[in-house]
Amino acid sequence: PPPPPPPPAPHTLFESSAASDVYKRQQVNHIESMIGPEDPPPYTVINAQGQAKILLVGDHVSNAIPRALRNLGLRDDILEQHIAYDIGTRKLINHLSEHLDAPAVLAGYSRLVVDLNRSLEDSSVMPDISDNTIIPGNQNMSAEHRNQRIHSFYTPYRKAIDMALHRFRENNVVPAFISIHSFTPQMAGFSRPWHAGILWDKDPRIPLPLMQQLRAHPDGFNIGDNEPYSGKHPADYTIDHHAEAAGIPHVSIEIRQDLVDTEDGAERWATILHDALREVLADPGLYQVWQSL
Secondary structure (H helix, E strand, O other): OOOOOOOOOOOOOOOOHHHHHHHHHOOOOOOOOOOOOOOOOOEEEEOOOOOOOEEEEEOOOOOOOOHHHHHHHOOOOHHHOOOOOOOOHHHHHHHHHHHHOOOEEEEOOOOOOOOOOOOOOOHHHOOOEEOOEEOHHHOOOOHHHHHHHHHHHHHHHHHHHHHHHHHHHHOOOOOEEEEEEEEOOEEOOEEOOOOEEEEOOOOOOOHHHHHHHHHOOOOOOOEEEOOOOOOOOOOOHHHHHHHHHHOOOEEEEEEEHHHOOOHHHHHHHHHHHHHHHHHHHOOHHHOOOOOOO
């Protein structure tokens, strides 16, 4: 008699037949994209022809989930919260890109799909739990499924930033690299006192004068120095990988999300940041590779 058929593979992510079909397609020799025809692209570039020697990036601007992942098993209202994306950052970058006349690379999907500000070795790059919330669609993920997410979302974003930096290199330009994030007004019952935070590690060329300018603003802003997060932490991967390793002048800017969650708020803070960055970005000596002492 013929041998018995092998037992069916367990559904490690979903139990529906549609999701099962996704897993069957993963068995082909090439890795298929999870992005369907009605899904957004893995990244967008705005103001690609901007003339400034600056590249803006937004790792966490989107809360989109591809249809194939069916909201990762989460309610729609969860995806409207900070757990899914940095609220207000897309608006802020759109305005700041216009103010600075700078190109910007924006992520297309939620950090819950894959966190683009983490290395692939970081366990939180596809979190099982985020902000004490279980992410059903990220439980017991197979290696094949993980690789498909990397192929669909992570690698295209990294390549888009590399391509943008390459265009500067083709013109013999060392650009300033500015990453934009937002943070919640409260965390674990603690009211965060900062209006904004400047994250940095070794290269002080942008962060120190930027903090000085922001603190001198007549509105008396509370500006965190590596608060509420630290640029010295390995979780700041986009800066570490694309800018710090190459000696490109850089800074990561965190804005409290309630200050930029409207178009008016985002425009106001784009103006504030533009004014605070004006002097340092006008220095021709900034645009060279950092030689740390």
